[in-house]
Amino acid sequence: MATAALTASGRPSLRTGPDARGHFGAFGGRYVAETLMPLILELEVAYRAAQADPAFAAEFDYLMKHYVxxxxxxxxxxxxxxxxxxxxxxxxxxxxxxxxAHKINNCIGQMLLAQRMGKTRIIAETGAGQHGVATATVAARAGLPCTIYMGARDIARQAPNVFRMKLLGAEVRSVESGSKTLKDAMNEALRDWVANVHDTFYIIGTAAGPHPYPELVRDFQxxxxxxxxxxxxxxxxxxxxxxxxxxxxxxxxxxxxxxxxxxxxxxxxxxxxxxxxxxxxxxxxxxxxxxxxxxxxxxxxxxxxxxxxxxxxxxxxxxxxxxxxxxxxxxxxxxxxxxxxxxxxxxxxxxxxxxxxxxxxxxxxxxxxxxxxxxxxxxxxxxxxxxxxxxxxxxxxxxxxxxxxxxxx
Amino acid sequence: MSDRLSRRFAECAAQDRAALVTFVTAGDPDLERGPSILAALVAGGADIIELGMPFTDPMADGPAIQAGNIRSLGTGTTLRGVLAMIRAFRLTDGTTPLILMGYFNPILAYGVEAFADAAADAGLDGTIVVDLPPEEDAELAPMLRGHGLHNVRLATPTTDAKRLPTVLSGASGFVYYVAVAGVTGTASAADADIASAVARLKAATSLPVAVGFGIKTPAQAAAVGLHADGVVVGSALVSLIGAAAETRANDLPEQVEHFVRGLADAVRTARVRTAA
Missing domain, CATH: 3.40.50.1100 (Rossmann fold)
Structure with a gap:
């Protein structure tokens, strides 16, 4: 871990991770294709700037209270x-x-980041559809086009959420590869992102993925x-x-x-x-x-x-x-x-x-x-x-x- | 370094032409026909072979190579099997460089040190690990170096001037320029953009620069071969293999050889024709 910050009891804090390279002990990191690497680094810089900006926290808090x-x-x-x-x-x-669901907390935070970074298109993966609905919701509110990747198997078992996303103006793309579930939807979202790095923000739905996603999702949640x-x-x-x-x-x-x-x-x-x-x-x-x-x-x-x-x-x-x-x-x-x-x-x-x-x-x-x-x-x-x-x-x-x-x- | 790879690039440069680098997924369409396809690549005029290590989740690949991965895994290909295929290839071909391309997890599961050892022993020349950027490749690079294997790095349209030194530091064998921001086998870049990117890379490194992604036809190969030291063709070949697998064509090696010959002729005559 980055520093040996101590808690009141004198033990090293467990709340200081990840380290500068995005590692939590032996886990984490940034295992992405080179095309995405500059973007991941840019996202980290944007997140650090947002963390240091009281206006970002104020807007997040406002939306948590009055929208969520x-x-x-x-x-x-x-x-x-x-x-x-x-x-x-x-x-x-x-x-x-x-x-x-809790998914909206993270989506509000990431959408504010996307807007700070000047991104004009939103993509996300979803499993149960809760993250897809939350992403489609914040995209509608921001007035940005939104594409949700969802495994074909999940589309079949989560029909109400698929319809919700469509009502909210999102395009739901069915993923037919692999097991046709969340893992495959994430592959497809990453493929979309690689091809659209210039204007697209990928709102990852869980505290996983390349650094800084696990950290920022955790922080918002x-x-x-x-x-x-x-x-x-x-x-x-x-x-x-x-x-x-x-x-x-x-x-x-x-x-x-x-x-x-x-x-x-x-x-x-x-x-x-x-x-x-x-x-x-x-x-x-x-x-x-x-x-x-x-x-x-x-x-x-x-x-x-x-x-x-x-x-x-x-x-x-x-x-x-x-x-x-x-x-x-x-x-x-x-x-x-x-x-x-x-x-x-x-x-x-x-x-x-x-x-x-x-x-x-x-x-x-x-x-x-x-x-x-x-x-x-x-x-x-x-x-x-x-x-x-x-x-x-x-x-x-x-x-x-x-x-x-x-x-x- | 072992250096089949530098030798091959030097030979091609001496002939004033780009090297033709062909990509196929190991074990595609199946383990029986895999070896005959490698031989057909060489017979058709491929200078360097990139062999794809199949993976269940090829995140940087488009539909053609995803399908190749699924076909290969479906017939039981493992990393151990891929290394055995390389060893068998080396019994009859001691000069064509072989580069393994794929994702990190199968190597990690095999054991990084054990992999480097076994791969060098089998006759591999280097690796391209798509999801191991310079920031993370300390887990693999020293082991590759220790066994005389090249660590080929990727540069892309998003790799800006500030980042380029990070990519080049520790790169060996050649630099693989990914011509389009996207997955394999989809869009093609404009000739002018490729020319300026290659010039930018060559100003920053003495390593050969090979260009791939979106190169499907002899004409495209010839155009890229005017500027680059290597031209990589992958998805088009994998699509051809996929189509043949579907119809159970029994002349698959001949089809592969014929397709590769068209590409090889194009890169061999590109600069001559332009000069004339």
């Missing part, structure tokens, strides 16, 4: 807490944001953790004991975790284990992957012995990715964050329980975090405080859930 609707509430889930019979469970309600910190202290008079969030690329989790990394708070990230970690149909790149290079960064990846990327599987399109953000790979390697997993079936059970107990239809992504909470919360004492990030709402997933439950709609 932040701060999102911190809600005590009393019925779920009682049903599980252990720890006290709070939800950070990022599913109440404009566009229905850290609004979640900063608010959560104030809100839980207000509600309980102290910091929480446990934070829990689902992880695909890991942007909602790093956004919640990062402001707490130097505190005595246990953190649990939950990967999607699909049909099970003992099958080859899962998306748990920390539990079942090895270090490798893909999409501009070195991180933990699902791959075969020959270094070919293998296809991920999850019922949740947003978690269906064979990699993970490099900061998570690093936090995993040093043991600061605990990473668990939840299967499709466990996520579906948790999804239904939350609907019935709390009147909240969650997205399938946070349903994975809820599934982990259902395992660990009952064994915890009643004064243990758990904060989970409810990072998206589930309207988009009702068709997938109906199909999984064998229900005709």
């Amino acid at each position: 609707g932040r701060p999102s509430p911190m809600y005590f889930a009393e019925r779920l807490t009682n049903a599980l019979g252990g720890a006290k469970i709070y939800f950070k309600r990022d599913e109440l944001n404009h566009t229905g 850290s609004v979640i953790g900063k608010e959560a910190r104030e809100q839980i202290v207000e509600a309980e008079g102290r910091l929480p004991d446990v934070l829990c969030a689902a992880i695909g690329g890991g942007s909602n989790a790093i956004g919640l975790f990062h402001p707490f990394l130097d505190d005595d708070v246990r953190m649990i990230g939950v990967e999607a284990s699909g049909h099970g970690l003992d099958t080859d149909a899962h998306a748990a790149s920390l539990a079942g992957g090895r270090a490798g290079v893909l999409h501009g960064n070195k991180t933990m990846l699902l791959q075969d012995d020959d270094g070919q990327i293998t296809e991920a599987h999850s019922i949740s399109a947003g978690l269906d990715y064979p990699g993970i953000g490099p900061e998570h790979a690093w936090l995993h390697s040093i043991g600061r964050v605990e990473y668990q997993s939840a299967t499709d079936a466990e996520a579906l059970d948790a999804f239904q329980q939350l609907c019935r107990l709390e009147g909240i239809i969650p997205a399938l992504e946070p349903a994975h975090a809820l599934a982990a909470i259902r395992r660990f919360a009952p064994g915890m004492s009643r004064d243990t405080i758990v904060v989970a990030n409810l990072c998206g709402r589930g309207d988009k997933d009702i068709f997938t859930v109906a199909e999984a439950l064998g229900t005709q709609m």
Whole structure:
């Protein structure tokens, strides 16, 4: 890490990364084709200038409040807490944001950067479609043309979000290559970017990709953790004991975790284990992957012995990715964050329980975090405080859930 | 350095012509026919062979080479298999330089030091790793150097004067100029833009400069060959292989040889015709 900044307890801070070359320990970096390299360097310079400009932060804060609707509430889930019979469970309600997920936080930030850089066209990749909708939303507001790359398989299972993007004026391009999911959409977005570097800004949706993306996405998403910190202290008079969030690329989790990394708070990230970690149909790149290079960064990846990327599987399109953000790979390697997993079936059970107990239809992504909470919360004492990030709402997933439950709609 | 590569560029320069560099994906369309295609490239007049290491996620490649990667992986090509193919090629051809081009992850999975060792032993001359810019290639460059392999770097239309020294420092073998900002096999650059880019590069390095991306026909090869030390043709060849694979043509090597001969004749006569 860059410097040996010390925390109040005298330990080196874990919040100073990445280093000047974009590395988090052995992970991160800038593994991109030469055509993109000058652009990546230009983006970093633009981001540093934005960080030093109070007007940038002021505009970001204004839009967070008046356009996104932040701060999102911190809600005590009393019925779920009682049903599980252990720890006290709070939800950070990022599913109440404009566009229905945490993705908008990052899109607002990157759009402001794109405008500072004078870019006139926006591209993005999307899996579940939440990032695509959020990108199409900010592009509409900025009056810029927007192209969203989405795997053909994801288009089929996320029809409502595809229509939303089109309503918002975006062009949705179906990606037919590879596994036809998020990984392939990202390849296609990178190919578009290489061919249109002069005018195009690529809004990456998760805390991954070449430096400085993992850093800036984390910074924009850290609004979640900063608010959560104030809100839980207000509600309980102290910091929480446990934070829990689902992880695909890991942007909602790093956004919640990062402001707490130097505190005595246990953190649990939950990967999607699909049909099970003992099958080859899962998306748990920390539990079942090895270090490798893909999409501009070195991180933990699902791959075969020959270094070919293998296809991920999850019922949740947003978690269906064979990699993970490099900061998570690093936090995993040093043991600061605990990473668990939840299967499709466990996520579906948790999804239904939350609907019935709390009147909240969650997205399938946070349903994975809820599934982990259902395992660990009952064994915890009643004064243990758990904060989970409810990072998206589930309207988009009702068709997938109906199909999984064998229900005709 | 081993130096089949410098020797070959010097021979071509002595004949006052550009070297013809041909790209195919290793193991495309399948492992049986892969070796006969390499022989056909040489028979048709290729001076240097770029061999693509197949990868599941070829982010800098257009549809033609993506399809070549899928065909090759589909028949079971591995990096180990590619190295075996190079070793077999060297049994009958000790002079045609072979450069491996691809993405970093298969090399990383193989083990960087083990790869450099095995590749040099098999008779490889160098590598072009598309997603390993100078900022990250300290993970590979010293191992290549240690085994006498060239580290070929890419320069592009976005590589400005300020950045060029970073790209050239540590480059060896030749500099590969990517003529268009884009993926392989799509748009073609204007002759004038290529000429001025090559002139700019040659003013900054004594290494040969080869130009690729968007060169599909003998006429385009001849035009680029007027200025560059090497002309790279890839997607057009890979498309031809793909079409033949689809129709199960049994004269694929002959088709490849014929196509390459057209390109080779063009680069061999380009400067003569212009002078006349």
